[in-house]
Amino acid sequence: MKNMLKGLGAALCVALPFLAQAPADAATPAVAGAADQALVQRGAYLAQLGDCAACHTAPKGKPFAGGLPMNTPMGRIYVTNITPDAQTGIGGYTEADFARALREGVAKDGHNLYPAMPYPSYAKVNDDDVKALYAFFMHGVAPVQQANRESDIKWPLNMRWPLMFWNMAFLQKGAYRDKPGKDVAWNRGAYLVQGLGHCGSCHTPRGVAFQESALDESGSAFLSGALLDGWFASNLTGEHNAGLGRWSDEDLRTFLKTGTNRHASAFGAMTSVINNSTQALSDQDIAAMSAYLKSLPPVGGNGAAAYAYDPQATKVSLDRPANDAGARVYTAYCMHCHGVDGRGFAPMLAPLAGNPNVLAKDASSLINVTLNGTGDLVINGVPSPFPMPGFAAVLDDKQIADVLSFVRAGWNNGAPAVGAAEVAKWRQSTQAGR
Incomplete structure (x- = not known):
């Protein structure tokens, strides 16, 4: 696994401008008041699973206050403030506003988010997990007053309205539904990898409109590796040389927990994934992700025989x-x-x-x-x-x-x-x- 890399620009593991600036006179969110601490804690775990900090916390910056520059094919964008500050963050977002931004890429004021934000993956997040994430960002994150920075994308490429048509063409709405014939672990792993984990945002090739070529295992290009912002996010299919075909289930679980195993070590953008996300996941969720990834058939090889060491x-x-x-x-x-x-x-x-x-x-x-x-x-x-x-x-x-x-x-x-x-x-x- 990327060295299984993440980011955007090459986009991208994979990275990701998120929610837009809330207007100063935004209404008080519906959940204002004492939040269920168990729900907040669950949301904190889910935010780690989604690696939100990697993109929304700039180096030496305050948690989730944004400001991180990210390269895209159109120009540089700056990740936004998603703390509960009412003027510069998302403090004015209701749960419905939050869910729409997360899963549909539409901000509270109605403007479309760039698909650098992995909302095509987050569209699969279920209602219970959205509720927990909302509770965490409203009650588990300190508000930071830090204005969002405009992108460096020049007119007319900075216009947002064409993204409505992009969503019509490429956004598949609806939370993940368990696949019949698959066990609990496989379905949990599929939900995590395709949804909050948004592995495809970095590890799946992009089309001419910057859309992921596949959003799940039904597409042959899914997780077959992609070039992103100077890094090649690795092939996560069962391909036996450049992919995970020679990795055991234990190899993959060890990599997700520690960033290293007998085959490879994480580097580049994947370092932040290990540091901020996967090492904190439960053993059960790590096992589920491994079970799903190890089930993917080989894609993207060059036809060579399986690697055999010869010094x-x-x-x-x-x-x-x-x-x-x-x-x-x-x-x-x-x-x-x-x-x-x-x-x-x-x-x-x-x-x-x-x-x-x-x-x-x-x-x-x-x-x-x-x-x-x-x-x-x-x-x-x-x-x-x-x-x-x-x-x-x-x-x-x-x-x-x-x-x-x-x-x-x-x-x-x-x-x-x-x-x-x-x-x-x-x-x-x-x-x-x-």
Whole structure:
């Protein structure tokens, strides 16, 4: 799982402007007063499941006060304040207003939200969970007076009314309904993955109108991997190389809880998913999500046979690095963490041999993480001791292309080479503004 990545812009795991600014004279919400604390606590859990903090809390900002910039194909947008402040947040929203924004992408004042907000997924959230979320945001979140920032999208692309037609074409209304013939765990997992978890927002390819190509397992593209804002959100189907086909149920549950397992470690946008969301979920919900994901048939492979580890040819190159530009870079900068054998030191240091992110056809994530590193995984309050550093200031485009080509060919990985021009493109786009 993405390294199962999340975000938007490439949108997107996946990210997500949410509810609009409430007018200063908004009516007092219907639930104003003492809230049922059990309901508030349940809403807090559901907000973690939906990873609301990852998008609505800016770095060093106050919880849920918005301000986080997010890139979309049309321009930059800024995530909104969803604290219960009446002037700048959602303090004037009734439960019906909240439900409409969450599930239909329409703000209290009637304007349409950009589909960067994953309301096509949240449309599947049931009424009881909407009620609990509303109770949490109204009574479990401190109000913050922080005005929302206008997007950088230029006219006429910033007009909202065409989104009504987008919703007519692509929004499927109605809460998730259990599938007959499936057990309780599978249906619970499907509800979480398709709904509040909104995994498809990052891991499902987008169409020409920025719509998800599929919203559930009935569509062949569902969770087959997608490029998002400089990261490739991984294939979550049963595909045996770039997907989850070689992962056991225990592997997947461990990854969701800790961000690492014997196959891969989370990086990029998936780091925030682990930190803010999945590690806090109950074992029962983690097991349900794993059961559902492990049921998905393989999609998106390149037809290659299932990966089988073979260190011999790579060992020869590493024994004589002067003859291989990629091996020289790997020996100098990578080998001490990822090993001569490419197997790393899981769970502390990720393996490269057979890693789904290494085997993926799209190398964007590998280029991005090599250039820019990744944030700390923080599990139970303890940061990972060995986060991936960035090498943008140390290695030039050709060196990064050489070492990634070496890694993608090494240990029988058999993935395509990386070109220096591709590295240059991502260096320019990901380093802008740093």
